[in-house]
Amino acid sequence: MKKFIGAAIFSMIGTAVFAQAEIKFKTETIDYGTVTKGTDNGLRTFEFTNTGNEPLVITNVRSTCGCTVPSKPTEPIMPGKTGKIDVKYNMALGKISKTVTVETNAKNVNNGMVSLRIKGEVVADK
Template sequence: MKKILPLVAVLFLGLGVFAQTGAKIEFKTDTIDYGTTNKEDDNGVRVFEFTNTGTAPLIISDVKSSCGCTVPSKPTQPIPPGKSDKIEVKYNMHTGPIRKTITVMSNAVNVPDGTVALKIKGEVVEKDKVDVLQKKKTMMDQ
């Protein structure tokens, strides 16, 4: 029994240290609001910025959209600890509400299974129906 207790203590300490090391992903925001916009004045491209706040290189293994109308692009190289990068998202700007999810899969240890759900929202209207005050607010938010 005297030998088992120190072994168990070392095991728990070892697991505690292991759990706190690795890549960690921190996004500036997990939601981008397009506001009210139109296809003629907006190319539909937005950017999710993130930082690797961990101690190991962050690898973004896959980025998927909830539908084909939204095309995300991911970094191709590992992101070193302390460095930032971005995930670019292009929405096709079909008229109507925008409610889409972008799923990011990585080796980050600070999120369940290394997976983060990002959201885009807003509304695309015909050009002549855009409220000038809403458009100005949307442009100031970007």
């Protein structure tokens, strides 16, 4: 009986050590291309999957400036499931080159953080 209890405890500890959330983005860069101001609402979506075996929690999403507004999932993403982070750029004229930082409990990325990029150019209507 002692061997069984010892094996059960060892098994639970081993499972806990290897349980982790992992994040995999479909793409980490979205290229708006060249868009004409007034013809695009600036909304884009980054899709990701929890490739780990415990719930993935997005704790924070922030952008490099107020012209880019990200939104994060409010609920944990279960293993094998997908989620999304919407990013809305204000479509100011000129080049687009912004970074959105995603903070998570994922163990497969450095410090649980992923940097996403948006790029492109907004031009005036001719």
